[in-house]
Amino acid sequence: MATEIRPGADLPAVPTRPTIAPTSGRVPAAAPDPAPAARTTKIEARDLNLYYGSFRAVRDVTMDIPANKITAIIGPSGCGKSTFLRAFNRMHELAQGARMEGRILLDGVDIYDRSVDAVDLRRLVGMVFQRPNPFPTMSIYENVSAGLRLGGGHKPTNLDAIVEDCLTRAALWDEVKDHLGDPGTSLSGGQQQRLCIARALAVDPEVILMDEPASALDPIATLRIEELMLELRGSYTIVIVTHNMQQASRVSDQTAFFSMGEDRAGYLVEMGQTATIFTNPREQLTEDYISGRFG
Amino acid sequence: MSATPGTLAGSRAPFAERLAAVRGSRRRVVDRVMRTVALAAALVCVLPLAAILLFVVIKGAAALNLDLLTKPPKALGTGGGALNAILGSLQMVAVAALVAVPVGILGGVYVSEFASRRSARAVRFAADVMVGVPSILIGIVAYTLLVVPFKQFNAAAGSVALALIMVPVIVRTTEEILRLVPHEIREAGLALGVPTWRVVLSVVLPAGRTGVLTGVMLAVARAAGETAPLLFTALGSRLVNVGQFGQPMDALPLFIYNGARQPIAALNDQAWGAALLLLLFVLGVNVAVRARSWGRRAG
Numbered sequence: 001m002a003t004e005i006r007p008g009a010d011l012p013a014v015p016t017r018p019t020i021a022p023t024s025g026r027v028p029a030a031a032p033d034p035a036p037a038a039r040t041t042k043i044e045a046r047d048l049n050l051y052y053g054s055f056r057a058v059r060d061v062t063m064d065i066p067a068n069k070i071t072a073i074i075g076p077s078g079c080g081k082s083t084f085l086r087a088f089n090r091m092h093e094l095a096q097g098a099r100m101e102g103r104i105l106l107d108g109v110d111i112y113d114r115s116v117d118a119v120d121l122r123r124l125v126g127m128v129f130q131r132p133n134p135f136p137t138m139s140i141y142e143n144v145s146a147g148l149r150l151g152g153g154h155k156p157t158n159l160d161a162i163v164e165d166c167l168t169r170a171a172l173w174d175e176v177k178d179h180l181g182d183p184g185t186s187l188s189g190g191q192q193q194r195l196c197i198a199r200a201l202a203v204d205p206e207v208i209l210m211d212e213p214a215s216a217l218d219p220i221a222t223l224r225i226e227e228l229m230l231e232l233r234g235s236y237t238i239v240i241v242t243h244n245m246q247q248a249s250r251v252s253d254q255t256a257f258f259s260m261g262e263d264r265a266g267y268l269v270e271m272g273q274t275a276t277i278f279t280n281p282r283e284q285l286t287e288d289y290i291s292g293r294f295g
Numbered sequence: 296m297s298a299t300p301g302t303l304a305g306s307r308a309p310f311a312e313r314l315a316a317v318r319g320s321r322r323r324v325v326d327r328v329m330r331t332v333a334l335a336a337a338l339v340c341v342l343p344l345a346a347i348l349l350f351v352v353i354k355g356a357a358a359l360n361l362d363l364l365t366k367p368p369k370a371l372g373t374g375g376g377a378l379n380a381i382l383g384s385l386q387m388v389a390v391a392a393l394v395a396v397p398v399g400i401l402g403g404v405y406v407s408e409f410a411s412r413r414s415a416r417a418v419r420f421a422a423d424v425m426v427g428v429p430s431i432l433i434g435i436v437a438y439t440l441l442v443v444p445f446k447q448f449n450a451a452a453g454s455v456a457l458a459l460i461m462v463p464v465i466v467r468t469t470e471e472i473l474r475l476v477p478h479e480i481r482e483a484g485l486a487l488g489v490p491t492w493r494v495v496l497s498v499v500l501p502a503g504r505t506g507v508l509t510g511v512m513l514a515v516a517r518a519a520g521e522t523a524p525l526l527f528t529a530l531g532s533r534l535v536n537v538g539q540f541g542q543p544m545d546a547l548p549l550f551i552y553n554g555a556r557q558p559i560a561a562l563n564d565q566a567w568g569a570a571l572l573l574l575l576f577v578l579g580v581n582v583a584v585r586a587r588s589w590g591r592r593a594g
Binding site for chain 2: 089091094119120121122123124126127129131133134135136137146147150151196199200203
């Protein structure tokens with residue numbers, strides 16, 4: 001297993017963040033909450049079934065996602081990886097006819113509880129998409145600050161500092177600091193994706209979901225995104241869906257392997273330490289997939 | 296003639312001979328004729344525009360002078376200008392746009408962003424029907440609702456009629472444009488925890504702003520040229536009316552209509568002058584819209 005190597009990593013930053021626990025006094029149905037610093041599991045998916053209309057895309061997945069680590073989800077096309085990922089920030093429910101069963105707990109809070117607003121949730125669970133999607137009419141600066149400016153709540157007064165900080169952490173500051181007013185779409189594909197990561201960091205999320213974040217990029221840009229992910233590990237819980245097994249093995253601490261059943265529903269075959277999954281998997285199916293025999 | 300298929304290669308006639316045999320001279324004549332017919336049809340489409348431009352420019356330019364732009368028609372006899380019509384058109388179209396632009400854009404946003412498939416189809420269908428409704432019918436509705444009860448022709452009724460003509464055009468163009476805005480952009484906004492209405496307002500609409508503006512400009516040009524709905528609402532007036540929407544008001548199309556049917560050459564000339572003004576406005580808007588889209592493609 002990879003270790004926390006980040007020098008000077010501000011790991012205890014977690015408790016200073018706001019939590020999504022509603023202040024309504026309702027006690028979430030989850031088990032008693034250990035102190036955040038002691039928590040090792042960030043997200044718990046329990047018996048998760050995800051549907052589009054009558055089609056079941058994900059079947060009976062139970063999974064624990066460790067805090068401040070990188071968890072990779074791999075598997076063949078159409079096995080429900082992205083659908084599963086999009087359940088964590090409640091983007092799944094935006095699709096026509098989308099439905100879910102089961103529970104997802106984030107720090108013990110049921111994110112599908114009626115007291116949790118999906119819009120609020122998404123401020124704490126950020127997402128980076130397959131294709132870089134900066135806002136086309138906004139400058140680099142405006143893109144990074146968009147979540148803070150357009151989201152609810154009061155606008156922070158130190159936007160400039162936040163923008164610089166996020167661009168720095170996204171390893172983009174040096175390349176763009178002299179033309180922050182240029183359109184976000186004027187950047188190269190790899191830079192745009194790092195801009196999207198900076199944009200996601202700006203609202204100070206706890207979890208970052210990445211849906212094949214490098215599959216539209218060339219190898220060098222891909223490498224930079226991977227380096228960036230390793231930089232961010234320790235401060236954020238990262239869940240990455242990827243087609244690219246080498247990528248999963250390079251960046252992730254844990255790997256979950258999904259496959260598709262007879263009914264075309266995706267299910268979790270196995271999950272474990274990345275090194276174990278890639279060298280000594282329990283399941284024959286996993287071994288066949290990682291050795292390139294199917295998928 | 297050529298041999299039947301399947302003939303052994305050696306027994307075929309020489310290539311040049313066979314080529315001459317298959318060369319259809321009738322086919323080439325038909326081709327020539329059909330090309331000419333198609334070209335003629337294309338010319339029939341273009342010629343009227345050229346004729347209109349030519350007539351209006353020649354006749355209108357002769358009547359164009361400073362008086363036409365700055366003076367109202369003389370109360371008695373001939374002379375003066377079309378100031379009443381110019382100001383009337385500007386006011387009525389502006390007020391109509393003030394109503395129709397927000398309603399039309401919001402309607403388009405609703406259809407594209409919020410409506411269920413069924414209600415989207417219903418609104419889209421209604422808007423398409425509205426675009427096709429003869430404008431005189433819209434005039435009759437405005438007349439019945441806003442002229443008859445007050446026993447007074449008035450500019451407000453004219454503006455409402457023009458707004459009714461503009462709204463469906465704006466709804467449809469806005470909707471079409473917003474549907475072209477990539478879905479990923481909306482997702483990017485939602486995934487940041489931005490509320491849906493804010494994503495639409497600050498991300499989706501700005502992304503489609505050129506197209507939306509195009510729709511608005513075309514709707515304005517269309518409204519500026521409408522005559523029928525104004526005939527029995529704003530009625531027309533030989534007086535300059537600024538801001539009195541309870542009173543009759545002139546407009547360029549009405550000015551043309553009224554001037555052209557008088558048996559007085561000077562009034563006919565003024566009508567030509569007004570026609571040129573109207574044409575320049577409508578043409579200007581259309582060219583501006585095209586230029587914008589060309590500029591976008593180039594850029």
